[in-house]
Amino acid sequence: MSVEREELAALLRTCGIARDLGQARRHHARILSSSSHRSDRFLLNLAVQMYGRCGDLQSAKEVFNSIAQPNAFSWNIMISACAQNGRAEDAMLAFQKNPHKNQVSWNALITAFAENSNLHAAREIFERIPELRSVLSWNIMISAYARCGQFFQAKDLFDRMEIRDTVSWNIMIQAYSNFGDLSGAEQLFRSMPDRDTGSWNSILTAYAISGHLEKAKQTFDRTPERDLITWNTMIAAFLRYNDMDNAITMFQRMPRLDLVTWNAMVQAFTRNGHLESAKRIFNTMLERDIVSWNLILQLYSQTLKISKTRQWFDSMPEHNTASLTIMLTAYAADGHLRQARNVFDCMPDRRLVTWNAMMAAYVNSKDQASLLDLFLEMPQRDIASWNVALQGFAQARHLEHAFGIFHEMPEWDIVSWTALLGAYALAAMVEEARAVFDQMPEHDTISWSAMVGAYASSGMIAHAKRLHDLMLDRSLASWNAMLAAYAQTGALLESRRFFDSMPELDEISWNSMLAAFVYAGNGGCALEFLQELAVNAVSANGKTFATVLCVCDHIGLLKRGRREFSRMLFDYAIHPNIEHFGSMADILGRSGMLSDAKELVYTMPYQPDIVSWGSLFGTCKIL
Template sequence: MFQQRSNLFTGPPRMSTPVSVAGRPPRWVSRRRIFEQNLSELHKCRNLAHVKKFFAQILKSDRHLDPQMAAKLVSAFSLCHQMGLAVKVFAQFDEPNTHLYNMLIRAYVKNSQASKAFETFWRMQINGVPADNFTYPFLLKGCSGESCLHLVQMIHTHVEKFGFFADIFVPNSLIDTYYKCGQLGISAAKKLFSVMEERDTVSWNTMISGLARYGELAEARRLFDEMPMRDTISWNAILDGYVKAGDMNAAFQLFEKMPERNVVSWSTMVSGYTKVGEIDMARMMFEMMPVKSVVPWTIIISGYAQKGLAKEAIMLYDQMEEAGVIIDYGTVISILAACAESGLLGLGQKVCTSIQRTGLKCTTSVLNALIDMYAKCGRSDEALRIFNRMPEKDAVSWNIIIHGLAAHGYAGKALELFDRMKQDNFEPDEVTFIGVLCACTHGGFVDRGLDYFLEMQKAYGIVPKIEHYGCLVDLLGRGGRLKEALDLIHSMPMEPNAIIWGTLLGACRVHDDSNTTEVLGRLIVLDNYDSGNFSTLSNICSAARDWDSAASVRLQMRSSGIQKPSGVSSIDVDDEVHEFTAFDMSHTESNDIYKIVDTIRMDLGETLLGHGSRHQ
């Protein structure tokens, strides 16, 4: 089963002979000394050129057969994402020792190949090489998600059997990993913590942040109050809990009480205020920060961008660059996502330029974020250009481009790409089909959409989620097949939510189907308190001149305390965002704007009624 060991670098192993330095000029000797000094740091070296240079030297002196040296090489190669080379170094050994196995396991995990890490672990077991207290934390780093729970439990059993709980790192990383395994991991984490004989600050902090992440704030707070020694991490963990729960008042109170605050504490507050929409408070916190890193800059810029406040976002972005802050993956992905959401093409292009200027590595994720930004900002051409040229697409790339094209009316092109995706052997997933159904909706291909919905289940075994039913309701609804849409809602295996009803309501409004509206009117008041739906419903009633019903819906809204914020449309012209509400006359150029809107309406009317091109 195991690969034949081969000596790929130097031919058959030779006896190691120390390189003599005698008789060399002093300069060489000193270089040699520097080489040896740097060699001791080799396992931390992230520069591939340097690592290769060292590697050449090591090969020359046959020291790659020294397990200690080989372990360093494996580690260095993994940092440079050269798993092929790391494996080759490892494969030089007939009987790798525990340390070498550990380094390979860690290498796989760091390069997101957790399954290979576990394969290595099994191989270690079969070959009778004992694991040690380092092996388990490395393996655990590769576990996350519900599917990993059984693996973590298996590791837990191993650890118990071989008595590695003595090293506090082991139970600590077990607790941490249990929390990464979803709801089911929580009780396991609690149980382990309760039986631990010794706990250090990390153990307590891991528990607190885990509980806070899952919203068990009271429990987290109890541990926080109970723990013997609190450090800044403990305070930050509980602070993060309040922020995640959206309770900025509690967060602020705690923040004020903190004995010391670091960049993370301040950033957590900035991010919290951003998330609850209090961008001015976020800005104040940001300005008050004594030290800023790239993270808070990213948070505040993304915050403005998300709100569509292009001018402020761009000003801050320029300030950040002037301050010499170096952008990283997080910055790029976070800001581009915000630009995509709000349609801020200007800022998105700035980020694109910065990527090129700083030479930030264009990973698939970075390119995906760029493509999504261009597509959502209406630049399908640029999105497609990058997509076509990207060296390694993943399923997400395909999903983004398909949905991007679909949402902007290029239904045919989107479906064409869906076919190409399958030809290129990418397995469509549940997100892909959202884009595909969206394409059918926008292209008016109702029956074809229904076929895809079946294909999704039959050919790919995807169980439709409520989002898919939402697409389907939209597809049928916009296609005027309201009865089928309503039947679909009734036959869904899950409870319809406000989004589903809203979609159908929207269709009723367009197609003026008062029968369905009646059914909906009854259903919607039962259990879906969505302000948008109430207001659509009342609009439908008004449009049907059923003033009594319209009034009763409005009344019901008021009595249930629902307020509908007015809908706005916005347009970004030279990074100035212009907002419009219905019957809005506040814009300085309102008259001209409405004239153009009327022209467009007439053009649309002609097209919809099939009068053909007016150039005929």
């Protein structure tokens, strides 16, 4: 092999590992410009692999198609590229055309479907392997089951294995850990015939996930040979439980740092909303990858205005599917649905998470028609896709669609059941909601809270209270649901007592208590309660202002209403929605300012709905 050929091969491998698409294209162009290299199958195979790892499947396909006589490596690399980019069907097509099928081909195809959580198809392929299955085939399948939470299927395959390697044992330790069976993980670790650093990392992770920080530290200290994963796992354990001091100390003790470590620290600060600290770590990094940039982009999208998020996005040296999906979600969350759709339409490669994000945007904007069109257009779906569609129609009270989607789903999880329960609750079909609740194979605090809310919204306070008292682990959502129940009945004294007894409060709690005054017809006390919000440093949100405007409307406080409407936009940077505009139009109309009310309805950045017109026509009748 010539020196130049060796150099190019090393560069292609490095670009693939670094996922540096810009450099990848430059090195590929260099190959194409050389008459001695442009037809070199070895280099072209590496180029296919590089583009696959960089997320540019289209370029990978183009390079593959340019290979005059693809060999077994070419086909296997192409199948793997499809798998890495979430294109299981493309991987299947490549596999079917492959004249050189071998054990590597079968394993790559299993991986393609397993990585897309299509375990049924992955298992069918696994069972069809014509020759003796390799340990790697078993490990891929067990890992897929474990990753998707199907512990018993993973254990069944593990128990059936005639030959196991250390990786097999490590995967099962992680499976026990994810299943919440720490004693099983410990027993398996003690039973291992041989252990490697991965084994120690697996049991360390098990302790970290289960919250046994002291045992995690002891295991870390006992680990005979630590690698970067060991250190990163221990740092992640501290960060998981917000022990920033120990995490920083461990970070400073590390013999060497890699991008994973740096990104973990950036992520820790972003998760806690500490933008400046996250930026400081980011600026200290000697090298950054797309993950580093995306972490800051994610934090910008959650804490800053969309314009600042867009500025950071535009400053990034490159974008990948995750960057574009974050930007799509940011636009959608800020009410810019058209821009969100433009990002989606311009994406060269859409993954399931992107499709799901766009569907969620339609759910939040209550655009059920576009939601259904996109759902039907999806090339493939996972359970999250089905759940997003189900939740969209449930929230819109389209019971027929919601019920139909639920029964078409290939499998259900607790999110699916809870969404169906919520659909019945919103439609005030409490008996049907209770029937779903009773059929659920398991309950979490969200499903309990949803059922409490179903009783509460139907005025069945005694049932709601009884269910609330039965909950072993009451979440803030369940307390809020119960408070909302008292508030909606106008029971002001009970609402206040319950509010004062709550172990913690959030913006929803304060808004519910504020609403209790409104339901009780006590607008003056509602405005006084606003002072309590300010004293307790509770940040008002759109719901707060909707309630305040409602109070001003009922009491006839024109000046106060105008002031609050203005404060919402200029002091709190909250863009008024159609409900706020409708209330303000009603306030103006009731105060005799009909032309101002009419102008507000005609100039607001929303298509007037029946409520807006109702407010306007209602004031006409009053006047």
